[in-house]
Amino acid sequence: KQWYQRRVRGVEIVGCADRSCFDLNAHATAASTKFVAQQRLDIPVSREVVEVSLNKAVIGKAFKKAAGAVSGAIANLTDSQKEAMKEQLESGNPYKVVLEGGEECEVTPAMVSGIKTVIRTEHVREFVPNVIEPSF
16 A cells, blocks of 8 residues: 655655564565564453364375475465365375475375364464555
8 A cells, every 4th residue: 555645846755564463474474484563362362263184295206396385375265265175185096186386285194193173272462563655
């Protein structure tokens, strides 16, 4: 988001750029570190989360160097996608996972040791702050 204001007769020129935390995300990616702010919640928030337990030995043998990417792609699935994965694996069919580069990998029932819904209670909210950079 950017906006630009200009008044005729040279009175004022203003430009503001909403960087949307681009710099912090770029540094976090390069440094493999989280740059987040934390806010303590007055009332803890409980929510249901679907967890996937992987059989890493089988995944490692099947995907070799891509095993980490496959594990990461499974961890980044939404809860509804994890539920769909559970149903498909329980029927004995492999589940296709798309990696960051667009490559598809098939996850078999032997690669997953369990998929269950658990309740997580959060006492702290983490977020990446936005940055507004004005220039005059």
